[in-house]
Amino acid sequence: MLEITNLTASAGEKDILKGINLSVNAGEVHAIMGPNGSGKSTLAQVLAGHPSYEVTGGTVRFEGEDLLELAPEERAHRGVFLAFQYPIEIPGVSNAYFLRSAYNAMRVARGGDEVDPMEFLDVMEEKLKIVEMDDAMLSRSVNMGFSGGEKKRNEILQMAVLEPKLAILDETDSGLDIDALRVVAEGVNKLRRPDNAAIVVTHYQRLLNYIVPDYVHVLAGGRIIRSGTRELALELEEKGYDWLLQEALA
Amino acid sequence: MSSEIEALVGREYQYGFVTDIDADTIPPGLSEDVVRLISSKKAEPTWLLDWRLKAYRRWLTMTEPTWPNVHYPAIDYQAVRYYSAPKTAKPLGSLDDVDPTLLETYKKLGIPLNEQKMLAGVAVDAVFDSVSVGTTYKAELAKHGIIFCSFSEAVHEHPELIRKYLGSVVPYSDNFFAALNSAVFSDGSFCYIPKGVKCPMELSTYFRINAADTGQFERTLIVAEEGASVSYLEGCTAPKRSTNQLHAAVVELIALDDATIKYSTVQNWYAGDENGVGGIFNFVTKRGKAMRNAKISWTQVETGSAITWKYPSVILQGDNSVGEFYSVAVVNNMQQADTGTKMIHIGRNTKSNIVSKGISAGRGQNSYRGQVKVMPKADGARNYTQCDSMLIGNACGAHTFPYIEINNNTATLEHEASTTKIGEDQIFYLKQRGMSAENAVSMIVAGFCKEVFKELPMEFALEAQQLLGITLEGSVG
Ligand SMILES: Nc1ncnc2c1ncn2[C@@H]1O[C@H](COP(=O)(O)OP(=O)(O)OP(=O)(O)O)[C@@H](O)[C@H]1O
Ligand SMILES: [Mg+2]
Numbered sequence: 001m002l003e004i005t006n007l008t009a010s011a012g013e014k015d016i017l018k019g020i021n022l023s024v025n026a027g028e029v030h031a032i033m034g035p036n037g038s039g040k041s042t043l044a045q046v047l048a049g050h051p052s053y054e055v056t057g058g059t060v061r062f063e064g065e066d067l068l069e070l071a072p073e074e075r076a077h078r079g080v081f082l083a084f085q086y087p088i089e090i091p092g093v094s095n096a097y098f099l100r101s102a103y104n105a106m107r108v109a110r111g112g113d114e115v116d117p118m119e120f121l122d123v124m125e126e127k128l129k130i131v132e133m134d135d136a137m138l139s140r141s142v143n144m145g146f147s148g149g150e151k152k153r154n155e156i157l158q159m160a161v162l163e164p165k166l167a168i169l170d171e172t173d174s175g176l177d178i179d180a181l182r183v184v185a186e187g188v189n190k191l192r193r194p195d196n197a198a199i200v201v202t203h204y205q206r207l208l209n210y211i212v213p214d215y216v217h218v219l220a221g222g223r224i225i226r227s228g229t230r231e232l233a234l235e236l237e238e239k240g241y242d243w244l245l246q247e248a249l250a
Numbered sequence: 251m252s253s254e255i256e257a258l259v260g261r262e263y264q265y266g267f268v269t270d271i272d273a274d275t276i277p278p279g280l281s282e283d284v285v286r287l288i289s290s291k292k293a294e295p296t297w298l299l300d301w302r303l304k305a306y307r308r309w310l311t312m313t314e315p316t317w318p319n320v321h322y323p324a325i326d327y328q329a330v331r332y333y334s335a336p337k338t339a340k341p342l343g344s345l346d347d348v349d350p351t352l353l354e355t356y357k358k359l360g361i362p363l364n365e366q367k368m369l370a371g372v373a374v375d376a377v378f379d380s381v382s383v384g385t386t387y388k389a390e391l392a393k394h395g396i397i398f399c400s401f402s403e404a405v406h407e408h409p410e411l412i413r414k415y416l417g418s419v420v421p422y423s424d425n426f427f428a429a430l431n432s433a434v435f436s437d438g439s440f441c442y443i444p445k446g447v448k449c450p451m452e453l454s455t456y457f458r459i460n461a462a463d464t465g466q467f468e469r470t471l472i473v474a475e476e477g478a479s480v481s482y483l484e485g486c487t488a489p490k491r492s493t494n495q496l497h498a499a500v501v502e503l504i505a506l507d508d509a510t511i512k513y514s515t516v517q518n519w520y521a522g523d524e525n526g527v528g529g530i531f532n533f534v535t536k537r538g539k540a541m542r543n544a545k546i547s548w549t550q551v552e553t554g555s556a557i558t559w560k561y562p563s564v565i566l567q568g569d570n571s572v573g574e575f576y577s578v579a580v581v582n583n584m585q586q587a588d589t590g591t592k593m594i595h596i597g598r599n600t601k602s603n604i605v606s607k608g609i610s611a612g613r614g615q616n617s618y619r620g621q622v623k624v625m626p627k628a629d630g631a632r633n634y635t636q637c638d639s640m641l642i643g644n645a646c647g648a649h650t651f652p653y654i655e656i657n658n659n660t661a662t663l664e665h666e667a668s669t670t671k672i673g674e675d676q677i678f679y680l681k682q683r684g685m686s687a688e689n690a691v692s693m694i695v696a697g698f699c700k701e702v703f704k705e706l707p708m709e710f711a712l713e714a715q716q717l718l719g720i721t722l723e724g725s726v727g
Pocket of ligand 2: 040041042085170171
């Protein structure tokens with residue numbers, strides 16, 4: 001589904017990604033871990049097409065297409081979804097309107113018709129249940145004054161509404177209390193299907209108890225320095241990253 | 251990013267056409283003779299001519315204000331034509347007789363004047379250059395005792411009302427542009443809502459500048475008697491021309507005890523091209539006087555004009571009176587706007603509310619200038635001011651000039667201000683959710699302006715959203 005080969009990227013003068021190789025198949029969940037500042041969010045943003053980052057080399061193919069050639073909204077239309085580490089606030093725009101606009105934009109891009117507000121209410125009712133969110137959140141401005149946890153839950157709500165093929169979750173577990181973590185993780189699990197995939201960026205192996213990954217990768221200094229299975233996450237929790245970094249240097 | 255945004259805000263001006271019609275136009279220049287000529291063309295009574303002449307003599311002693319934060323080449327007042335009226339076979343004023351060319355013009359502007367196609371629930375007075383060409387729903391309104399007609403007609407039909415109220419809120423000596431207008435004003439609208447009457451439909455005036463090198467100087471006077479209420483809309487457009495044209499209007503509102511006047515404007519005069527060539531110089535004095543328990547509410551969406559100089563204000567004369575000002579001002583390319591409001595608290599427990607949203611794009615410069623003045627007897631006066639600016643791109647500017655003068659220590663004033671740059675991150679977030687750059691920007695802009703747009707009457711909200719190329723939440727389609 002996703003094939004990343006020798007991907008390098010920079011922001012301004014700074015080289016951040018220094019040759020990423022990663023291959024994700026339909027039905028898989030990949031966890032990406034790694035120290036602060038190692039380039040995890042950068043990878044996520046580059047895949048989604050953020051204009052602050054310049055791709056300096058390598059290729060990314062998504063379902064056979066050159067992903068890097070596509071505009072951010074086209075990538076979204078193809079089914080690439082990014083749950084932001086820091087969700088953005090949009091004053092004066094209600095969450096319901098935002099969600100419906102996104103939902104309709106996707107439908108139209110895929111050759112369908114827009115749904116009207118009444119039809120969309122039915123869609124929402126079901127999705128709100130997945131993230132156990134109160135519909136009062138729908139009438140508030142997008143992410144404005146949301147608590148950290150509410151923002152993350154709202155990202156998963158968007159994911160539930162848009163039903164992506166490839167979901168990239170950037171630290172969606174950070175700042176969540178235990179209950180919210182369970183809800184978010186269950187939400188992600190409910191949306192798992194044999195024909196979609198997820199890349200889950202996290203610092204905590206705890207999340208991986210809920211969302212069980214097929215592979216775990218360690219990103220450090222802009223490279224994937226180790227890949228393994230779920231056991232790797234447990235090992236990292238126990239030993240930290242230092243031993244891996246030492247090994248990588250050696 | 252910014253090229254996409256600018257493509258959006260820099261939409262083609264749709265109203266820039268010229269109507270080819272024979273006009274009675276006087277030569278350029280201003281003198282007492284010109285003032286007399288305008289007055290005689292309108293067959294005005296002597297008292298009005300005298301008032302004009304006093305204004306003209308006063309104007310000669312005044313100088314153009316230099317304090318606004320706008321820059322423009324000196325205006326040659328002798329190069330302006332002060333009167334131009336379409337020559338029509340039949341007298342103006344009756345809709346049955348309106349010249350088809352003019353009907354066509356208004357149809358193109360989206361303002362159908364012929365009876366079958368009239369805007370439902372909105373009465374329109376159509377002002378073309380210096381004259382009103384027709385007013386719809388007059389008879390219907392007359393059943394309620396409401397007078398809605400052109401200013402010229404009101405001078406003849408209702409001289410006692412005009413004499414009583416003309417200049418009572420904006421005296422001819424008020425400022426340079428008000429004095430000029432008082433000397434040469436040619437037409438405008440007059441509305442009178444009798445005691446206790448709630449006007450059953452929206453009243454509106456549509457101003458169109460057509461003739462070249464001609465200024466438009468209209469006056470609007472709205473009087474709401476005790477307990478009356480009215481919602482009034484004003485729209486304006488002009489052809490695209492490479493020379494600047496002058497527009498200096500005066501609007502006076504009188505809300506007697508317990509009356510309510512809601513005045514909404516969508517100002518879309520030609521703004522000039524992307525290099526700042528052409529466009530309307532818009533110098534407008536708008537002020538209302540609110541008596542006991544009365545409420546005056548100004549809502550404006552200012553998107554046009556090369557230069558805008560405009561401060562719709564409220565004199566809160568009576569106890570418990572309320573003044574409101576909701577404004578969205580958009581500047582793009584080389585446009586400059588210096589706009590805001592004045593709230594003068596005189597009565598006790600008077601309240602004012604100011605919400606100003608400035609959007610600057612291109613090389614546009616947007617200034618908010620607002621005064622809140624609390625007089626010694628205004629016990630318990632309250633003001634809330636919110637003033638937000640949004641910058642689109644790096645070459646534009648936003649400025650705020652708040653003036654506060656408090657002469658009573660029981661007053662409560664709150665002021666909030668913010669400046670935001672339309673964020674790459676916001677746009678990216680919306681694109682990541684599948685929206686196009688255009689839709690992303692329009693959503694962000696609509697969100698920013700929401701508090702003001704919700705004050706606009708329905709018909710106007712639609713026009714405003716079309717103008718800004720944005721879709722309002724909750725609107726169908
Ligand atoms: N737009 C940018 N401009 C300049 N430097 C950037 C930019 N974005 C990221 N960086 C830098 O690149 C490095 C990687 O940042 P990134 O956000 O990808 O790290 P991360 O692995 O997600 O870290 P964390 O675990 O703290 O979220 C950091 O040193 C960061 O400061
Ligand atoms: Mg990160």
